[in-house]
Amino acid sequence: MGEFGLIKHLTQDIELKNESSKYGIGDDCAVMQYPSEKQILMTTDLLMEGVHFDLTYCPLKHLGYKSAMVNLSDIYAMNGMPKQMVVSIALSKRFCIEDMEQFYAGLRLACEEHGVDIVGGDTTSSLTGLAISITVIGEADKDKVVYRNGAKETDLICVSGDLGAAYMGLQLLEREKAIFNAQMAESKNPEIPMEQAQPDFSGKEYLLERQLKPEARRDIILKLAEKNIIPTSMMDISDGLSSELLHICSQSQKGCRVYEERIPIDYQTAVTAEEFNMNLTTCALNGGEDYELLFTVPIADHDKVQEIEGVKVIGYVTQKELGCALISRDGNEFELKAQGWNPLKD
Amino acid sequence: MGEFGLIKHLTQDIELKNESSKYGIGDDCAVMQYPSEKQILMTTDLLMEGVHFDLTYCPLKHLGYKSAMVNLSDIYAMNGMPKQMVVSIALSKRFCIEDMEQFYAGLRLACEEHGVDIVGGDTTSSLTGLAISITVIGEADKDKVVYRNGAKETDLICVSGDLGAAYMGLQLLEREKAIFNAQMAESKNPEIPMEQAQPDFSGKEYLLERQLKPEARRDIILKLAEKNIIPTSMMDISDGLSSELLHICSQSQKGCRVYEERIPIDYQTAVTAEEFNMNLTTCALNGGEDYELLFTVPIADHDKVQEIEGVKVIGYVTQKELGCALISRDGNEFELKAQGWNPLKD
Numbered sequence: 001m002g003e004f005g006l007i008k009h010l011t012q013d014i015e016l017k018n019e020s021s022k023y024g025i026g027d028d029c030a031v032m033q034y035p036s037e038k039q040i041l042m043t044t045d046l047l048m049e050g051v052h053f054d055l056t057y058c059p060l061k062h063l064g065y066k067s068a069m070v071n072l073s074d075i076y077a078m079n080g081m082p083k084q085m086v087v088s089i090a091l092s093k094r095f096c097i098e099d100m101e102q103f104y105a106g107l108r109l110a111c112e113e114h115g116v117d118i119v120g121g122d123t124t125s126s127l128t129g130l131a132i133s134i135t136v137i138g139e140a141d142k143d144k145v146v147y148r149n150g151a152k153e154t155d156l157i158c159v160s161g162d163l164g165a166a167y168m169g170l171q172l173l174e175r176e177k178a179i180f181n182a183q184m185a186e187s188k189n190p191e192i193p194m195e196q197a198q199p200d201f202s203g204k205e206y207l208l209e210r211q212l213k214p215e216a217r218r219d220i221i222l223k224l225a226e227k228n229i230i231p232t233s234m235m236d237i238s239d240g241l242s243s244e245l246l247h248i249c250s251q252s253q254k255g256c257r258v259y260e261e262r263i264p265i266d267y268q269t270a271v272t273a274e275e276f277n278m279n280l281t282t283c284a285l286n287g288g289e290d291y292e293l294l295f296t297v298p299i300a301d302h303d304k305v306q307e308i309e310g311v312k313v314i315g316y317v318t319q320k321e322l323g324c325a326l327i328s329r330d331g332n333e334f335e336l337k338a339q340g341w342n343p344l345k346d
Numbered sequence: 347m348g349e350f351g352l353i354k355h356l357t358q359d360i361e362l363k364n365e366s367s368k369y370g371i372g373d374d375c376a377v378m379q380y381p382s383e384k385q386i387l388m389t390t391d392l393l394m395e396g397v398h399f400d401l402t403y404c405p406l407k408h409l410g411y412k413s414a415m416v417n418l419s420d421i422y423a424m425n426g427m428p429k430q431m432v433v434s435i436a437l438s439k440r441f442c443i444e445d446m447e448q449f450y451a452g453l454r455l456a457c458e459e460h461g462v463d464i465v466g467g468d469t470t471s472s473l474t475g476l477a478i479s480i481t482v483i484g485e486a487d488k489d490k491v492v493y494r495n496g497a498k499e500t501d502l503i504c505v506s507g508d509l510g511a512a513y514m515g516l517q518l519l520e521r522e523k524a525i526f527n528a529q530m531a532e533s534k535n536p537e538i539p540m541e542q543a544q545p546d547f548s549g550k551e552y553l554l555e556r557q558l559k560p561e562a563r564r565d566i567i568l569k570l571a572e573k574n575i576i577p578t579s580m581m582d583i584s585d586g587l588s589s590e591l592l593h594i595c596s597q598s599q600k601g602c603r604v605y606e607e608r609i610p611i612d613y614q615t616a617v618t619a620e621e622f623n624m625n626l627t628t629c630a631l632n633g634g635e636d637y638e639l640l641f642t643v644p645i646a647d648h649d650k651v652q653e654i655e656g657v658k659v660i661g662y663v664t665q666k667e668l669g670c671a672l673i674s675r676d677g678n679e680f681e682l683k684a685q686g687w688n689p690l691k692d
Contacts, residue, residue, distance in 0.1 A: 022385060023491075023493070026597070027424065027493050027494050027581075027597075028389060028420040028421075028424050028494070028582060029387040029389040029420055029421060029423070029424045029426070029484070030387070030388045030389070031385050031386070031387055031424070031491055032385065032386040032387075033382070033385045033386065033488065034380060034382065034386065035382050036379070036380065036381045036382040039377050040377070040378040040380065040386070041377055041378075042375055042376045042377075042378065042430070042432060042465070042466065042481070042483065043374060043375040043376070043466070044432045044434055044466060044468060044481055045434065045468065046435070046436050046468060046470055046477060048436045048470065048471070048472050048473065048477065050473040051436070051470065051471050051472060051473060074374040074375055075374075075375060077374040077375070078373065078374050078375045078377070080375070084388070086388060086481065088390055088392035088479060089392070090392050090394045090397070090477065119388070120388065120389070120390060122390060122391065122392060124394065124397065124398070125397050126394045126397060126477075127394065127395070127396040127397060127474070127475065128473070128475065129473065131394065131436065131477045131479075133390065133434060133477075133479035135388070135432065135481040137388065138375070142379065145369075145377055147369070147373050148372075148374070149373075235374050236374060251372070251373075
């Protein structure tokens with residue numbers, strides 16, 4: 001079909017819906033136009049097979065959806081609304097047109113749900129695995145863009161949703177993959193695809209969904225706007241709460257105190273962490289891929305932020321000299337670290 | 347050093363110079379602001395090792411420079427000026443910090459020459475080769491954006507620079523690589539790097555430069571503006587003149603006539619094509635990677651466009667029904683084809 005044929009096939013019925021999208025796929029560039037009172041946000045991500053995703057258990061439709069979400073999440077993390085997306089894919093020969101249709105179906109579903117126009121697409125070849133590069137453009141009112149560096153002393157630290165579930169979902173999938181590979185090695189029949197092995201994930205659906213189909217928190221940004229709350233700082237949780245808290249504190253030149261008992265964790269996450277004999281708080285602090293929002297608000301917004309369903313106050317911002325610490329259930333303080341918090345080691 | 351450390355190291359002294367660049371590296375998104383009379387252009391490219399570049403003979407500094415240029419060229423092809431860039435790189439373990447410093451040195455040189463701010467950078471790992479994804483944002487006055495679809499009957503077809511040289515440069519490099527590999531196989535000493543083989547390229551410097559260090563034609567866009575010429579259609583020549591002419595004609599619903607004798611070809615290109623026993627016109631029509639500009643102007647602009655150094659009129663636009671053809675030196679017409687024009691076969 002060739003590169004141009006494939007792009008055309010995948011994108012031919014895409015319609016531009018946003019006022020700011022002036023010209024989409026089909027020329028050297030996409031063309032946009034924004035009113036001058038808007039600031040324009042841009043984020044990009046490069047996802048590599050075997051590093052960021054594993055096609056053994058990640059269906060291509062989910063991969064398309066998730067690839068979009070991780071970028072949309074970055075736009076929301078600046079208090080903006082995503083508007084345009086360009087997508088590049090590098091494919092090796094083992095992929096067929098149906099695979100790419102699946103990938104695009106997931107991508108387009110995510111874009112439709114979030115009001116985003118796909119304005120550019122590039123498909124090229126790869127000698128080895130699949131590579132996906134997505135850039136998203138968004139907009140925000142000039143005085144409402146939220147950076148990581150604006151946290152003030154006494155601000156409340158808030159998170160949306162719950163944490164650690166995507167990480168536990170990954171553990172489940174990796175365990176099943178290992179079992180499957182062992183069975184394959186035994187039976188010496190490499191022909192059975194993993195989908196047909198049908199591992200039993202009943203009761204764990206939420207964890208798998210969090211791993212395979214994360215949702216960028218547009219709803220939280222809309223609710224904050226409704227209540228006239230402009231966070232003093234914000235970012236999305238992709239590398240784990242600990243790591244992101246340290247970014248906000250370091251860029252704001254502040255410290256923080258976070259209460260272990262206030263970290264939102266789903267019941268399935270807790271049960272599964274126990275099954276895996278893992279420390280639950282460690283999973284929630286360092287798991288990553290939650291794509292929830294972490295933000296700080298002035299203490300005066302306490303009542304307003306409490307009213308938002310799905311947002312929890314987990315601590316507060318301190319002066320820099322106090323450092324960044326977790327207060328455990330028994331009242332002890334542990335220094336927050338980016339890679340793996342281990343209370344037993346301290 | 348870790349991902350964050352590496353990005354910081356490579357980008358720490360980057361200063362934003364454009365008025366439209368509001369916030370660069372260090373948050374979830376880059377932030378820009380443009381006046382509402384400007385249209386915003388966006389282009390993206392994903393370059394994969396072994397497909398788009400060969401590190402055997404492409405030094406990383408040149409690769410950085412070229413990776414930037416191929417994107418800048420797309421902005422100029424819309425009659426715009428590039429302003430911001432985001433860069434993602436996926437690296438395998440065989441690359442060291444010095445390699446990335448070289449890559450960034452080339453990238454930054456290109457950006458400085460073209461007035462572009464690097465506003466975002468992402469470095470991740472790859473299981474296999476190097477992957478490079480670059481997105482560039484540019485601006486153009488609303489009424490001056492030039493698309494591929496605006497060519498009118500009787501318009502003159504123009505190209506900048508000369509064609510086929512980058513392709514001949516590639517042939518030279520590939521030939522030396524083959525010789526080098528054969529010598530290595532014989533000597534059984536895999537330790538000698540190709541740079542030390544020092545093949546003799548004297549007299550061929552221009553061809554190598556066109557392949558390894560292409561220049562996006564900002565100068566042509568500035569000269570067109572100086573002379574108040576707005577092309578009716580334009581694109582950059584990355585896949586070869588034939589392919590790009592067919593894009594412009596198909597999107598404009600027109601045909602064309604191009605004169606073989608008017609296609610600009612450098613002397614070294616001609617000599618080397620003969621050495622390789624290749625048809626020179628085929629090389630110029632289908633070589634690719636020239637990164638010259640192909641554009642059409644109204645016939646009334648004939649005298650003005652003739653005055654621009656480095657631009658040549660090579661033919662004219664016809665009605666669609668006449669198709670797209672090359673008129674050879676002996677006056678015969680050959681249909682233009684995207685992949686390899688072969689007069690012997692017709």
